[in-house]
Amino acid sequence: MLRIALCDDEQEARDCLRFQLEKTMYEGDEEIVYEFTSGETALRWLKKHPGEIDLLFLDVEMKDLNGMKTAEEIRKFDKELLIVFVTGYSEYVFDGYRTGALDYVLKPAEEEQIRHILSRAREYFFMKRERNFVFRNQDGTFRMPLDKILYFYSDRRQIGVVTEMEEYFFYGKLSEVEEKTDGHFVRIHQRYLVNGDRVEYIGHDQVEICGKELPISRGMKDTAVAKLAECMLKGIR
Template sequence: MLRIAICDDERRARDMLRFSLEKILQEDKEEVVYEFSSGAVAVRWLKHHPGEIDLLFLDVEMEGISGIETARQIRIFDQKMYIVFITGFPDFVFDGYRVQALDYLLKPTDQGRLNELLQLVRNLVSKSFNEQFTFQNADGIYRLYLTDILYCYSDRRKVFVVTRNKTLSLYAKMEDVQNQLGAEFIRIHQRFLVNATAVEQINNKMVVVDGRELPLSRSLKAEASTKLAKVMLGEGIS
């Protein structure tokens, strides 16, 4: 699933780009899910919905904050979303590289160029799929990179996924989440699962992740401590 957003302060420009995209999007797999009329609105929404957008088409010349400034603010909390600038002036392109823009399109958008760029993003997203955890809750679909997840914990019927910036929840069993996340996520307690690469300290009673003390159960202590110690010493998990 490729999720796309458009940010442009001109309604006509958003409509034209969406129409061009809809000609080439793969049905039931890709869609334009959000449109923003200003950079400020885009930054505010994206900050509270991590992982919900894969590709953002961002106009450079907007009222209020510019596209470049919008991208700069987005990069403070999201380094992985693909950003493509839309502009009538190619001279800005060097500024785009400073905010890790994937590419840029000149207005009016060429359909062939748009198709090439979309295929590039498809390939990039496909390659990174195994490095991500995708799930859905009442607020939408989220795709988090495994390296961004610090730990998970369960409470009643929910599993809470904790990153440095946010905590998200889903209805699931901890065992199922553990299987999806993979070998580097270690069960340290019936209710806690940690990213071994994020662990800062282990002792007899707890595991410290990002300054937070998590309980280490007696029944899992020996196995979990051995696996975590190997990762902390750079030996990896066998």
């Protein structure tokens, strides 16, 4: 599913864009899930919900924090979010590409322009979807790039997802998580599944990832160390 958000401080502009999007989206597989009325509210929400939005239509000419500044702040914590700038002035277009924008829309949005942008977004997510891990908890649905995840661990019935920035939890089994990840994730313990590409050191009975030491179980040691060494030496990714 392609999850879309709109950010514009004018209700009429959001309604116009929504109308064009709804004519073009794939029913049942694409959805406008959030509307933000300012750059500040978008930033606060996106920081707390990484991966929950795939595509953001961001108005350039907003009061207080404008669209360009908002995009620059987003890129400090999220490099993956697709951003499309919405503007009434073509001179802003080239500035948008400094923040890795997918495209831009000139107001008022036209159906053909929206159709082209959604087509590009679909192609992008088709190519990268196998490199993501999707999970759901009480805060919503998260699509997390696998290369951002340091390791998973089990704690009773919950799974912890550890990144450099934050830690997330959802109910599940580590064995099921292992099946959904690629060959770069290595089971080192009954409780731990680590990203082999992020391991910095392999010791006698532990590994180190971003300064955190995790135990290697005796029963899994030989297989785990061999796989981890392969990741470290060959740089598979």
